Amino acid sequence: MLASLEVAMFYSLVVATTLCMLLYMIWLGSKNEFIGRLATFFTIIALIADTFAIILRMITSGHPPLSNGYEFLLTFVGGILAVYLFAEFRYKLRSLGAFVMPIPCLLLMFIIMSMGPEERIAQAVPPALKSQWLTFHVITAMFAYGAFAVSFGLGIMYLLKLSKEGNGEKLSQGIVSRFPSLEVLDELAYKVVGFAFPLLTLCIITGAIWANYAWGTYWSWDPKETWSLITWIIYAGYLHARLMYGWKGKRAAWMAVFGFAAVLFTFFGVNYFLPGLHSYAQ
Amino acid sequence: MNENSKGIIDRLWGAFSSMKLGLTLLGIIAFVAGIGTVIPQEAMDQGKAQAVGGLWKTLGFTHLYSSLWFRLLLGLLCINLIVCSTKRLRSIYLRTFKLTPPSKLAQVPQKNKQVVKGELASLRESVQEFLRQKGFRVTLSDQSNPWSFIATKRRLGNWGSLITHLSFVVLVVGALLGSLLGFKGSFTEEAGKTLPIQAIQLSKGTVSETFSVSINSAEDRFLPNGERDNWYTDMSILENGQEVARDTLSVNHPFEYKGITFYQANFSNGARFTADMGGQKNPVVLQDQGQSYYKAPGTDLYLVANLSGSSSLKPSVLYQVYKGTGADPIQTGQLTSGQTIDVQGKYKLTFDSLAGFTGIQVKKDPGVAVIWLGCGLLLGGLLLAFYWQPLVISGILQSEKGKRGSLTVGVLSGKMPDSTRKALEQFVSSVTKMIS
Ligand code: HEM
Secondary structure, three states: OHHHHHHHHHHHHHHHHHHHHHHHHHHHHHOOHHHHHHHHHHHHHHHHHHHHHHHHHHHHHOOOOOOOHHHHHHHHHHHHHHHHHHHHHHHOOHHHHHHHOHHHHHHHHHHHHHOOHHHHOOOOOOHHHOOHHHHHHHHHHHHHHHHHHHHHHHHHHHHHHHHHHOOOOOOOOOHHHHOOOHHHHHHHHHHHHHHHHHHHHHHHHHHHHHHHHHHOOOOOOOHHHHHHHHHHHHHHHHHHHHHHHOOOHHHHHHHHHHHHHHHHHHHHHHHHHOOOHHHHHO | OHHHHHHHHHHHHHHHOOHHHHHHHHHHHHHHHHHHHHOOOOOOOHHHHHHOOHHHHHOOHHHHHHOHHHHHHHHHHHHHHHHHHHHHHHHHHHHHHOOOOOOOHHHOOOOOEEEEEEEHHHHHHHHHHHHHHOOOEEEEOOOOOOEEEEEEEOHHHHHHHHHHHHHHHHHHHHHHHHHHHOEEEEEEEEOOOEEEHHHOEEEEOOOOOOOEEEEEEEEEEEOOOOOEEEEEEEEEEEEOOEEEEEEEEEOOEOEEEOOEEEEEEEEEEEEEEEEEEOOEEEEEEEEHHHOOOEEOOOOOEEEEEEOOOOOOOOOEEEEEEEEOOOOOOOEEEEEEOOOEEEEOOOEEEEEEEEEEEEEEEEEEOOOHHHHHHHHHHHHHHHHHHHHOOOEEEEEEEEEOOOOEEEEEEEEOOOOOHHHHHHHHHHHHHHHHHHHO
């Protein structure tokens, strides 16, 4: 009963995410206020469905959603939706939706295409995963990764606007004219990375605390750990280059895009291409 | 000679105080660490690591993270961070504690400034009133003409990046302490056994402690729904035969004694038998999956056990008897508890009960506390750097004619020009409102 409700929530999430992505894109082209509101509405529905799917999963399985790739992808999608909605309301920035929403949409498509029902069901967690620290680890990862996805969207918007506007002439027509100014996009991306970077640090630290309880080793250079460190160094590079060499604008936007590629590799690449401790999390 | 060496030191100092070097080092470390996830590492997969080409092995790529040159990279980064931090210490101190009000117009930040005109006395009062309300720390100029001020908020945020950088050094020191002074080992033991700590299998370091470990019980526990709950080991520490500490450990719930930590790492099942050879009874304990065997004295019969079909409610064991080096068993069968069989006419075998072998990791790492300190500093530093950004407003009041004058105020633009501009606008609009 609860399990089938959870499946229903999952498909509502898929439908709502796809709809809001399409609506954000139509809104960008049409400037119709009603469509814009509808897009935001469906994003909220998607977040609610995702939250319920996760809560139901936790009730039926009796542990945090981290026993397999399906559960972790659901939390990742939840993180993106939550950080995105916050950014939209806080900065009145609806045009961002068209660039962020394709990410959760693709993640959900990945679940549907590549994971059979048997891969999605809750699995028994091995004793090593029974730790409170792991819950913190997953929550911080969820928001950090969600925020990096949003900074990726902002980076793409910046690059698009820059290539359309060329050398500073402002356009009054077309899609990019609805974007905020280049300067605002740039500073916002910095703020979002500045929010995510301490969280990523906390994620790595809670992971180390947990590993120390479970195995007596806070850091074992397993591929997932190493790649999260690489991601961390890339974003540290972003912050430094920006501060000290004034790498704003174009180069900063590229680094935000590149950093998110490292996030995705940490998430997927490591699970599918490299062996290690975290591979049981699939 | 003296001048020459000073030149070298200066040049080294200069090189290590550059952030370009730091970022280059960080980039190299990231790149090399990435390579280490592709080339098999000895610590993870010894077999594959051995198959890697000779050159890579010689260069240390199969034990990359413990290789000398990788540590050298980390060491260089530390020196770099220390030099950079030392150089910045003074200016951070001055920026935090020794702000001086501007004495001429040019000292007000030029990029971000505005002018408010009004009556001198009410301008002065409104500025002070506003700054007090908003919780600024205000320093006024000594002289009253021109009257000037500098005000700051969240000034400790200046220390954020310094703390962050030094925490990195603390982390490396912690890791070094662990690898120099610690050890790492493991043992697999059955309930009822006692072993000296010096007898464990070591993979790193040496053990100088002399106490013994006694396993009181070892259990593989299941939940009512059939899922595994956890593995539990009830363990005592004996000093000179006397119990001095006792605890039950399970995965994620380690137990520490005198700086040595015991971790429940794994568990394997086994079975307890009695072998009766012409009236002489010998206890026999075998681990699951043929990880151990019993060779009855005076025979060439080897007995192994397999517990795959067993449950704690209905214990049973599959046994196999091999003769000499023969590849196929000459006798197999299943026993439930209490059952006795005859093995090739040589001895009688009785299955008594199941036995648990607990796998314990043992670790001593005096650097762990330093690591947690480093983590705390890192996080605290980052929070200061990103969520506690200092705001500095300064202004100077110049009289024009009579009682009127103009106040020029500016803010340091910092890392977020947009937000600081807003802070300045808020200041100006509030002061304007207050004087009118
Ligand atoms: C050895 C290499 C490094 C050098 C030379 C270096 C140097 C610097 C310098 C000069 C600043 C500007 C500080 C300021 O304006 O107050 C800075 C900022 C910063 N650095 Fe580093 N750094 C290095 C490595 C690191 C590492 C490994 C981290 C790890 C997180 C880090 C994190 C930061 C942070 C968070 C800031 C402040 C950024 C901000 O406030 O936006 N740095 N660094």
